[in-house]
Amino acid sequence: MSSISTLSGSRVNRRGFLSGALGLAALGATGALSACGSGAGATSAAGGSLKEFTYLSYLPMETLSVAPELLADAGGYFEKQGLKVTFQTTKGSPQALQTLISGVAPLTRVGAIDLITAAVDGQPLVNVGSIVRGSSIRTLYSMDTPLTKPEDFLGKTIGVPSEGGTSDKSLSLMLHKAGFDPNDVKRQVVGLGPGTFELVKRGDISGYMVSIDQSIIVSQQFAGEAGVFDAGDGVRADSQIYTATTDGLEQHGEDITKYLAAIREATQAIVDDESLDGVIETLRSKYSFASLDSDEVARESLTQSRALWTAKGTQPLLTTVPEYWTEGYDELVDAGMVEAGADPAQWMDNGYLAAG
Incomplete structure (x- = not known):
């Protein structure tokens, strides 16, 4: 193996x-x-x-x-x-x-x-x-404060796996291409386990970025509470x-x-x-x-x-x-x-x- x-x-x-x-x-x-x-x-x-x-x-x-x-x-x-x-x-x-x-x-x-x-x-x-x-990165959010389009991210704090990593940069590029200042969205380094969604429920962060399979797992675990934002394929980089x-x-x-x-x-x-x-x-x-x-x-x-x-x-x-x-x-x-x-x-x- x-x-x-x-x-x-x-x-x-x-x-x-x-x-x-x-x-x-x-x-x-x-x-x-x-x-x-x-x-x-x-x-x-x-x-x-x-x-x-x-x-x-x-x-x-x-x-x-x-x-x-x-x-x-x-x-x-x-x-x-x-x-x-x-x-x-x-x-x-x-x-x-x-x-x-x-x-x-x-x-x-x-x-x-x-x-x-x-x-x-x-x-x-x-x-x-x-x-x-x-984009193979998904942003998990609470249905109480949905993140369904780039402007919804403004003024929010988003969890990322690492500062300056791929997720962090992808978020900045998505926001810029949509016409917004990436600095208007704060970043917080968080873990990637399903338990991180509790931080969203408490309001510590507004969402966090995960892989496709993790987004599916959390969506099932918190059915009716968790939503998923997909940036799609609009950004070539x-x-x-x-x-x-x-x-x-x-x-x-x-x-x-x-x-x-x-x-x-x-x-x-x-x-x-x-x-x-x-x-x-x-x-x-x-x-x-x-x-x-x-x-x-x-x-x-x-x-x-x-x-x-x-x-x-x-x-x-x-x-x-x-x-x-x-x-x-x-x-x-x-x-x-x-x-x-x-x-x-x-x-x-x-x-x-x-x-x-």
């Missing part, structure tokens, strides 16, 4: 990536992010040895937001590509990028907002595949992409291509399984957590997710549409989140996607 571990960490700003990365490189030298499990003796079904590969996840692995990874593991798609993958979780996207830049691991998935923001500041990052096209560094691509390009091939095959399997019965059975053969263990939550979460993976059936899996990528950069420039004058095409490369 793939190993799952967690790094502790703190908030970093955009210009603090390299200094933080140096410390994380030292961690890597002592084996803090080394692959676990059966080790160098692992073999594929065909009898060949498996190549160790560490993937950085800014999300905990106990969520269907990372269903492509989980199915690629449980369904043998990584093994088919000759990889033995270790999932290494971090404390949000800022630390995932720190760790990636340090060279400890070759690949992560973050928001397009995160990559573009860091790349403008000179970080050597490359988008090698788009997995989520549209509110997408999630697989990210590598230029050095990482030089050193691990072949393995990154294999990893992405496994992800694409696993994602296609989820798209093709209309009932999702086979997918859920395969996932449960290796994993168990709240949203997966519930038939209703698992089906609804995967249904919403596959619409995002395919842009509602309009885009090929993982391929980044150059025009959309440029539009995402332009949105961030217009919002004052990055400087103008850069060429976003230099930060994306579809060449690591195997034909298929």
